[in-house]
Amino acid sequence: MRGVRYFPIAAVVILGAASPAHPRAEQSGPQHANQDPKGGTKMEVRQQGEEWVITGRDCTAWWNPADGSVRVEMPAGPGWESKSNAGKELKVRAQGRDAELSLADASRKESEVYKTGYADGVRTRYSGFKSGAGPLDLEIALQVSIEKTTGELLFEVIPLRDPAGALEECRWPQPFAFAKAGMKNYTVLPCMQGCLIPSDWAQEWKGWYGERTCTRALYMPWWGQVRADEGYQVILETPWDGGIRVTHPAGGPTRVRPVWFSSLGSLRYSRRVRYVFYQKCNYVTMAKRYRRYAIETGLFRSLAEKEAANPKVGQLRGAAVVHTSILYHMQPESPYYNKTNPAANHQLTSFATRQSQLAKLRERLPETNIYVHLDGWGLRGYDNLHPDILPPCPEAGGWEGLRELAESSAKQGILFALHDQYRDYYFDAASFDLALAVKGPGGEAPTGNWWLGGKQSILCATQAPSYVKRNYDMLAEHKIFPGGVYLDVFAIADLDECYDPFHPMTREQCAHYRALGFREIRSRGMVVSSEEPVDFAVPDIALVHHAPYALVPNPEKGPAIGIAVPLFSLVYHDALVVPWSAEAPKGTWGIPDGDWGFLHALLNAGAGYMNIEPGDEELARNRALSQLHQRVGWLEMTDHQFLDDGLRRQRTTFADGTTVEVDFSARTYTIRYAGKTVHGPPEKAK
């Protein structure tokens, strides 16, 4: 349903805040000298008073173990400084109560130089915490180092000892101080497609989209802050149980820091975050740095690669994306049930009717790729009975009706895809067993009544791939081979944890099992899609439902959070097909108030949504989108720029030099292809 690491240790140990006047690190000679015979990069680690000084290629980091603060000196400019008064770093649960603790509260703080072949820095161990009246058996290590070849900072949180699973959250590194300076200073956030928060933004930050990675809060696990031309960027390298904490009172300033959440009840494993410092940058620089990270780590897989593995992916190029449905059925207990007009609770269109509509659409669009997404084709329609959705809706034509629709679509060159779902788990599904639902720490399964199909729980993702396999084996037995499958919510719903002893699961494992669901479909030569582009899914899927902008208070309607910018497109445009609305100017899901969604569709060079029986103007708008996507859909978006102080005129550039300029005030656009310029919209051109 839409909507919803360990290293060898070198050198010294210094106890606590009371440091000797001449610490050994300063005297220790060659191993801390300014050359690295292996890498040739200047690195130095020494102690100065309470602080440790780590000097790398591009900056010097001052680490203060006493209060957990960090100061970064750059060759020019004021540098960056975290504030120890920015809130406590640890949240613990002891004697049945939550408590906040500071690193400063630890009675033992032991620091030592630690060196690896790739980074040098300092490790500090914290222990001797107290919670309430008694001591708390907890020891964590924090590491601050500079990577030799990149000069980037690495921060690591390592839970060493927590036998009671007391540590619930660690919020470190601390936020950097960030002054109010209007649009000169802004925070870069991949909250949905992306936004910039001016440092003095008038609105108080309300945490509309939560804090976690792999959700709308962060389609991609990174963010940054820009101050005039300089800035820094944060990349969560252990994203699964991570997130962002933003504080921004009305009028600013903005403070951002990583949050590390517990996994199955404790911090459990080491967390690492990379900080990249720039002398000159903007949000595009940061998107491009993350694109490089995504390529290095395998998150990025281009559409060209996906097409090479499955030629059907090529049918998404310039495609008109048609969403249509068979049966919407509301169960009486569903919040969507219409009590005043019971007939509205069962809206049926047969497979044969959809087949003839698609045949007519093909006649009108003989040259255009068409992708069809079919909702509600299962036994009792949309969002009902999952995962036991077979046979296909008997009232609409059953096995035969669905087979004919799939076959006729394929014959007409239409890429025909089924909407499917393996997380919502309905009590009245034929094989339902609460034993297979996810369980919380007390063994309880979530239950609710959220969508059309009534009472449900959440299927543990460990079970999902086997249900996917069973259903597509059954469809194959009936000679039904859709061209694609959409696995609902797998890419967007929070990653689930499961405490069931028979199928325990961490959030990282949840992402793995969801990916296995995608791969089961892909292995059958079908094009895989899911809801929104949280980037763990990018390597496995070819398209999403949508990836528009974060609005206040939710994507249904409202102004943009800050200033909308296409961060996701700057990273992944050539890795994923993203359809956008090509509707007439009016409020659309994920489109900021006052903006025309069609112009965002063009600016992002996305595919275009189209009704199954489109009007002429819609067809004309879709043609413009299709032509653009046909040309640049498989190409990198290389730049985005604001062209006026009002930020209403914007331009994107693609790898072949094509530029798209839009004016949200005048509601016009200009596309400059090599040797050809197109002005729009088409309805004005008439």
Ligand SMILES: [Zn+2]
């Ligand atoms: Zn489980």
